[in-house]
Amino acid sequence: MAQQSRQVAWTLAASDIDTRNAALLAMVRHLEAHKSIIFAANDADVAQAKADGLAAPLLKRLTFQEEKLAAVTAGLKALTLLPDPIGQTTYARELTEGLKLYRVACPIGVIGVIFESRPDALVQIASLALKSGNAVLLKGGREALRTNEALCDCLRAAAAEVGLPADFAQLLTTRDDVAAMLKEDALIDLIIPRGSNAFVRYIMDNSRIPVLGHADGICHVYVDKAADVDMAVAISVDSKAQNVSVCNAMETLLVHRDIAEEFLPRLQNAMQLRNVRLLGDERVQAIIPVEPATEADWSTEYLDYILSIRMVDSLDAAIDHINHYGSGHTDCIVTEDTAAAQTFLTRVDSAGVYHNVSTRFADGFVYGFGAEVGIATGKIHARGPMGLEGLTTYKYKLLGSGQLMAEMKDGTRHYTHTLLNEECPL
């Protein structure tokens, strides 16, 4: 399968944007035409998952019916409106007379994506891959297998209908497939694992292929001593409870000691209305009646109606806590003090650093990228929500007429290094 992906990658890289956009619109038609098959497959997946005792937030992710179909087809149409991510010249320079260097955006090639039991993710990932000219090997959670097969069939048929290779997307079905994929470092250029930190580490430990990890989302809201308390309560409730089963939900709240007595009782009332269970350190317990939080809580992604709370003595202590326990995903400061916000935004080492806004905004669609293939919590290549740009790389094209390094060394020619404002002609 990886060899087949490698083969078709050349066709995809050379395909024009009109054909790739036509494939995206064909996907909309195929998904809508076959929706009864897809929904029936999803019914079977959900029934099995319920029988297996899957938790409610996970069942919600697994469900794929009319509402999710409408969302993914809207996403596909929106994706056609975005500019072509490949082919543009992003740097052009004359090096010496008649010798021109161009840096040109191109697809990465073959990408393996391992994702959770959320069938809409399959459509988003595959469509972003196709738009950016990449071949993709997809492995979804086993709970969603029937739904994923039905969806992938539609996407492959749509690509074939416009003359692109159906094998632009191939579905892996077993854990053994994943283990085999990790060995194919000569054929696969990038692995994007979405899942727990432990899972991303497992992938990194078992493959030479570069990994862009979408690991835990241990997001923080820090309520500074100069916070607007109304805003702090509203942002905290939204960050925690608007949707608990997503990686950009808050898991730990940090509150400055000078505002804790005013803020915490109001937070407790608001969270009670949303049925959020609160855990706190000893100083939090002295103000509101909550269960104790332990050291392990600071590193836990609950993905549930649970929030751990810690009191801190200073802005610096909040930053240190976040850089130590956080996952580099998204962290917010609530404050009216601009200097404190600036310090927080500079020193917190996360992909998203927010001032006075809910952590729930960390998302590729929200950021204007159309959709996302994952949220990168590392610092290399791409960071935060990864859209089309994260799925591209570049190559340097150098167009000459016989220039030699010996001529540069002996002074026959000289470097001009003139920046050019032109597209690469080849």
Place this chain on the structure above:
Amino acid sequence: MAQQSRQVAWTLAASDIDTRNAALLAMVRHLEAHKSIIFAANDADVAQAKADGLAAPLLKRLTFQEEKLAAVTAGLKALTLLPDPIGQTTYARELTEGLKLYRVACPIGVIGVIFESRPDALVQIASLALKSGNAVLLKGGREALRTNEALCDCLRAAAAEVGLPADFAQLLTTRDDVAAMLKEDALIDLIIPRGSNAFVRYIMDNSRIPVLGHADGICHVYVDKAADVDMAVAISVDSKAQNVSVCNAMETLLVHRDIAEEFLPRLQNAMQLRNVRLLGDERVQAIIPVEPATEADWSTEYLDYILSIRMVDSLDAAIDHINHYGSGHTDCIVTEDTAAAQTFLTRVDSAGVYHNVSTRFADGFVYGFGAEVGIATGKIHARGPMGLEGLTTYKYKLLGSGQLMAEMKDGTRHYTHTLLNEECPL
């Protein structure tokens, strides 16, 4: 040491560009003021290396006297003229009323670089790291240890003189240091190993830290059937023999069967004048008297006056050979046929794809980047010569006034997604 790097990384990230440029100029002064110490240390390193029987090309790389000093100080001065690589806003968008997203360039943080016995590389790497606000752990080849210690002392003193932390650069001295560094994935953000494929693989297999490999440079020149033969000979000689001990030198030449009888005898004459030993496959041996090349030759980086030659039946066969045996570094087609050049540049999957120009041009200084920290032969994050841009990442700063996701979902607010042309104020 890694903890110390992590600590000072914050100071470097927050330092202003004037201070960082002042440090670069102070480095010039310190290197020139202490050149007798540096040259004496290098004399000792070279004497030891000669006693140990180091090959001539490697001795040339190891030598650091007046000429190399002049080159590195010129490089430092040139580096001060380049724009600040951190702090710029590269994407700005209003998401909804009053909520602005900014993508801001920032340092990666702590970078470990392992490099060959070439002391000028130490100055280039450390100065690029400082200019881009990164802390760096440096491990050079053991043959250059005395020279590296003398150079690193100068660079550290220069940083301290302008008020930046001397520990922006720290020198590792043993293999055990490297093994220890590879375990520090919580403190180190990126490893850049320069060396053989086997070495880069060893690093990848023994660390969870992301790796940007500067591996073998198995560069090709393909002489197409539509090549200008004079140009093809000149480019081949320059690519092979202008400097054999560098990663952008040609190691294998591919020649189209239709031009081989005209080209090969002329190539042989030219290469004889430069004392290059030629190896060839059977069809090459039928035209010129050369030693046989074996399968292993196609994957060998000689770094010496040796060239392997293979005859191919078509442009596609040349591309397939390069994508199979090459190292993704730099590959050139010599042809007067624009369509053939376009196919080659699109389908060869290397960082540098060249038309009618010597492979020796693959270099950060030549490309206009000032210097380079390595040449990335992978496809993630950076590709080809890595200058300042390769040492930066970005973070998303989102500045709000209490916006909630619940408001977006219930229709109280709407996405505006207006692109902005402004710098982030925080």
